[in-house]
Amino acid sequence: MIATLFNAKHDRLxxxxxxxxxxxxxxxxxxxxxxxxxxxxxxxxxxxxxQELFGYLEDDLLLFIACKLKLPASRVYGVATFYHFFTLKPxxxxxxxxxxxxxxxxxxxxxxxxxxxxxxxxKAGETTPDNELSLLTARCIGACGIAPxxxxxxxxxxxxxxxxxxxxxxxxxxxxx
Amino acid sequence: xxxxxxxxxxxxxxxxxxxxxxxxxMAAGCMSSNSKGVKEALEDAVNQAGLQQMVEVRGVGCMKxxxxxxLVQIDSATAGATFALESNxxxxxxxxxxxxxxxxxxxxxxxxxxxxxxxxxxxPFFSAQLSIVLANSGFIDPERIESYITAEGYQALHxxxxxxxxxDLIERIIKSGLRGRxxxxxxxxxxxxxxGKAASQQKYVICNADEGDPGAFMDRxxxxxxxxxxxxxxxxxxYAVGANQGFIYVRAExxxxxARLHAAIKQAKKYGLLGSGIFESPFNFNIDLRIGAGAFxxxxxxxLMASVEGKRGTPRPRPPFPAESGLYNSPTxxxxxxxxxxxxxxVRKGAEWFAGIGTEKSKGTKVxxxxxxxxxxxxxxxxxxxxxxxxxxxxxxxxPDGGKIKAVQTGGxxxxxxxxxxxxTPVDYDSLTKLGSIMGSGGMIVMDETTKMVxxxxxxxxxxxxxxxxxxxxxxxxxxxxxxxxxxxxxxNATTRxxxxxxxxxxxxxxxxxxxxxxxAPNPVLSTLRFFRKEYTDLLMPDAFGPRPNAVNGTGxxxxxxxxxxxxxxxxxxx
Numbered sequence: 001m002i003a004t005l006f007n008a009k010h011d012r013l014x015x016x017x018x019x020x021x022x023x024x025x026x027x028x029x030x031x032x033x034x035x036x037x038x039x040x041x042x043x044x045x046x047x048x049x050x051q052e053l054f055g056y057l058e059d060d061l062l063l064f065i066a067c068k069l070k071l072p073a074s075r076v077y078g079v080a081t082f083y084h085f086f087t088l089k090p091x092x093x094x095x096x097x098x099x100x101x102x103x104x105x106x107x108x109x110x111x112x113x114x115x116x117x118x119x120x121x122x123k124a125g126e127t128t129p130d131n132e133l134s135l136l137t138a139r140c141i142g143a144c145g146i147a148p149x150x151x152x153x154x155x156x157x158x159x160x161x162x163x164x165x166x167x168x169x170x171x172x173x174x175x176x177x
Numbered sequence: 178x179x180x181x182x183x184x185x186x187x188x189x190x191x192x193x194x195x196x197x198x199x200x201x202x203m204a205a206g207c208m209s210s211n212s213k214g215v216k217e218a219l220e221d222a223v224n225q226a227g228l229q230q231m232v233e234v235r236g237v238g239c240m241k242x243x244x245x246x247x248l249v250q251i252d253s254a255t256a257g258a259t260f261a262l263e264s265n266x267x268x269x270x271x272x273x274x275x276x277x278x279x280x281x282x283x284x285x286x287x288x289x290x291x292x293x294x295x296x297x298x299x300x301p302f303f304s305a306q307l308s309i310v311l312a313n314s315g316f317i318d319p320e321r322i323e324s325y326i327t328a329e330g331y332q333a334l335h336x337x338x339x340x341x342x343x344x345d346l347i348e349r350i351i352k353s354g355l356r357g358r359x360x361x362x363x364x365x366x367x368x369x370x371x372x373g374k375a376a377s378q379q380k381y382v383i384c385n386a387d388e389g390d391p392g393a394f395m396d397r398x399x400x401x402x403x404x405x406x407x408x409x410x411x412x413x414x415x416y417a418v419g420a421n422q423g424f425i426y427v428r429a430e431x432x433x434x435x436a437r438l439h440a441a442i443k444q445a446k447k448y449g450l451l452g453s454g455i456f457e458s459p460f461n462f463n464i465d466l467r468i469g470a471g472a473f474x475x476x477x478x479x480x481l482m483a484s485v486e487g488k489r490g491t492p493r494p495r496p497p498f499p500a501e502s503g504l505y506n507s508p509t510x511x512x513x514x515x516x517x518x519x520x521x522x523x524v525r526k527g528a529e530w531f532a533g534i535g536t537e538k539s540k541g542t543k544v545x546x547x548x549x550x551x552x553x554x555x556x557x558x559x560x561x562x563x564x565x566x567x568x569x570x571x572x573x574x575x576x577p578d579g580g581k582i583k584a585v586q587t588g589g590x591x592x593x594x595x596x597x598x599x600x601x602t603p604v605d606y607d608s609l610t611k612l613g614s615i616m617g618s619g620g621m622i623v624m625d626e627t628t629k630m631v632x633x634x635x636x637x638x639x640x641x642x643x644x645x646x647x648x649x650x651x652x653x654x655x656x657x658x659x660x661x662x663x664x665x666x667x668x669x670n671a672t673t674r675x676x677x678x679x680x681x682x683x684x685x686x687x688x689x690x691x692x693x694x695x696x697x698a699p700n701p702v703l704s705t706l707r708f709f710r711k712e713y714t715d716l717l718m719p720d721a722f723g724p725r726p727n728a729v730n731g732t733g734x735x736x737x738x739x740x741x742x743x744x745x746x747x748x749x750x751x752x
Contacts (some may be wrong), residue, residue: 043487044470048429075488082489082646084472085429101391102586102622103548105636139473139640140391141430144548144620145206145243145555157211158246 013067016060023055026064033068040069043079047086056090084139092127092134094172097151098165101140104148108161112148113137115162120173133172178449178456180335183326190327195233197286197698198292199223200315201274202248204239204401205433206394206555211276218279219249226283238402240315241303241554245272245296249282250315270296302553302573307534308577309542310518314402319437322444325405331450333524334409337416338458346417347373352528354540356558359385359476359513360588361693362539362606368510371500372418375508380420382411383504383511385481386427386434389473390589391640393620394543396514398556400427400434403518408464410517412451413524415462418510423464426481429471438466473590473644477692478503478511480646491648492692511612512619515544535561539605549586549622552577559604566600569623580625584708588617590637591697593704594630613704615697630709631716634702635663641698644731652695655686659702666713672720676713680706 020026032049036042046069050061057080066076098104098113105150113124120128120135127134143149146158150165157168201216240248271293272280286706297303308314325331333393335347351366372380384407388396400407402641411423427435442464447449453461467485474480475490482504484490519541523531532540539561545568549556552574559568569575569585573605576582582674584594593614595602602608606616624633642656662679665671683699690696706713 028566039487041485041487044484044488045468048468048470072731078489083472085469085471102589102620102636103392103554105391106549106622106624106628106633138430139389139471139644140393142388142394142397143206143209144392144394144546144622146209146246147548147554149209158206158209 012060013063016064017067019060020064029053029065030068033065038069040071043071043076047076047080051086056087058088087105089127092131093131094132094153095134095136095151096153096165096169096172097136097138097141098124099138099141099143099147099149100149100153101138101142101144103144104140107147109148112150112160112162112165114167116165119166119169127146128173134171180332180456182448183331183335183627185726186206186323187327187329190323195231196253197228197232198252199232199234199282200237200240200250200252201234202238202240202246202315203236203319204243205431206239206243207246208433209249210246211250212274214276215247215274215279218276219282221583222279222283224285225280226282228286232283232286235318236320237316238314238319239311239398239556241306241311241556242270242296242553242554245294247274248272248296249274250298251282251285259731268298272296282713294526294721301553301567302557302574305563305567306558307542307560309522309531309534310399310406310515310544310559311402311556312522313406314398314556317403319402319404320440322405322441322448322450324404329525330405330521331409333521334412334416334450337413338456341372343417343419344393344411346524349528350417350523353523353531354528354535355516355519355523356539356606358515358519358543358618360591360615362616365512365516367723368500368512369414369417371498372420372508372510377502377508379416379422379505379507381504381507381509382415382418382420382423383481383485383509384411384423384425384514384517385476385478385511386425386431386432386514387400387469387476387481388428388514388618389476389644390591390620391616392546392583392586392589392622393618394546394548395556396620397428397431397434398546399514399518399544400431401437402523404434404437405445406518406521407438407514408441408445408451410520411464412455412462413520413545414510414512414517416460418508420510421461421463423462424485424504425464426469426475426485428469435466435468442466472646473640474646474694477694482509483509489646491646492694494691504565515619516537518726536603536605538607542602543616543619545619545621547573547603547621547623550576550580550582550625550628551623561605562603564600565595565602565604568604568621569600573623576623576625580627582623583628584624584630586614586622586633586701587620588615588623588697588700589620590640591615591693592617592620594624594633594708595704596708597686599708613700613707615700619729630705630712631667634705635667636661637701638663638679638698641694645694645698649689649691651686651689651694652691652698655682655690655695656698657697658682659686663702666716669716670718671675671716672718674720677719 062076066073124137150160223523228468249271285291313328316724347369356362465711472490475484477492480490480492499509535541542558584596586594609616638660642660645652647653687699
């Protein structure tokens, strides 16, 4: 994919910049880059902001950032794909993050995940076909004292079981059934 | 800002102290159980009862017993005391408080009764703790710098700038015997001295708050409960080594810690405790936050610095060590959150005081995150050398529901499992290393009889496989192969030869990987093999061909001819 990015870069860049001029979010992003004086070592901060604004990092957005920070597209793409926090695909309307840290794992987080996977019929890291729910896993959210923990739409919820987890997801899934 | 201003702030705070303080835990653990709602309800209840003049509701940092959250504690003041600690009068501790309980809790101040579950503040979980790093945690309001100043905050920085030369300061840290709390345990004073000696105009101080170990949440609690202690520690370190710029590299998974750090830095700048001309001295120091983006390997110092520079977080070979050439090729001091939090108390109370705590080679205290199959989960800070049994059985209350403890895992994916028979081991750097585990950053996961050790080994191997940055082959390919072998063993399709292969691979990856991630990735496998070998062999298929001929008598430690494994069976240090 990176090859196609490069080949098409010369044609795409003017289009992206034109498109960007009409979108307020790009302006906010550019202001953020300006705050960092367009420094190349602020790339990760800029990507954080971009993901906050757009929800995910699409190719055009990465090219836009590369152009503004005067970085090769490969570097921006390389950083965006290296870190787990950045996502290149849009998430579903809701997110459910099952913590799989050690404490949660020994207290049965794997069972919760299995139950949710079975119910939603998607694997961890995927989004349901109706775009309602993204099922994700975390390596440890540091909530080990209240394990097992699940994060529903950004809210950490303590001491979950497969039943409580499915109960929580009831409103978000199952429109297809 | 001069010292009089500090005293003035502290006096003002003390004068404003009301007769009762209702402390409500506002750290992430309790917040997820709606402690924010509890705090608001308590404030409303106080107002309704017309007790605003007598009662302060204070949001505080972690109150340690996370499993019973949200926690609320009510202190009554004796004259002049700002904290319950000063008056030695710790009030009743209420557990699992809900917003509906607020009215009855407030009514106890007027002699009423409350049905809310009471905790015992004299339980060994609390009484066996010795707080240095967490001394303020649960008492001060982490969102107000004034609260920290009242607890003698920033005095150490003042004293250092006025009375100590950098050389004397480093001498004092060396004398205290403080060792790095990030896991490896390198003497902090020596590290400072090396950076101090480096000849360079530009030096940096970095605080490693990329607490990636699953099962560890000490650094997060320190940052959420007492962010200023880390800032002060960093400023003191910067003065010692001659740096003027600091960075805190904190995980994106800790939004609350990030918010509190942002606020803390802003307040410290406003008061002139960070920035230029601190305490009207020529010393300048600024701190910036860098937010990680979810890569475990960034806890490794060279990878972390690459990430601060906005690059992929891959490690590079050392030497040159960061102390000589680190961030932007300048000499860089990099320490863990807990290490920095120890600095100000050492300066305030003296190196001898600190060196008097702990064991001969490990001084001071260590914060552990106690979690897993244990009754009391939460944060504990104990003197080095405390027996593991005391931590797990007395303080932690043993396994819940009458279960039996099987092993304690320390050090996360880089550590190992300590079996129940070895629970009398004192917790210090060297004893844990002898058992094939490490102190690590302080995660302590208790496992009971239902936990399958091979499964645990696979769990950690999967973690390391996912988190391997891919730069060096032994780690990238080795972890994947070991993961496959563990899967094969768990599926019941493996033979003795597979187990031999697994052990060979362990030593190979351990000895040839570029950075700490790969070098320690086999530890969970090796330590479970050492203490729970039977669980592995029970899963093996009957082997038609027997062990491979060049292996050493089937007990493992194969491939003697390849010089990768020590023949006596003790894991080598890798060098």
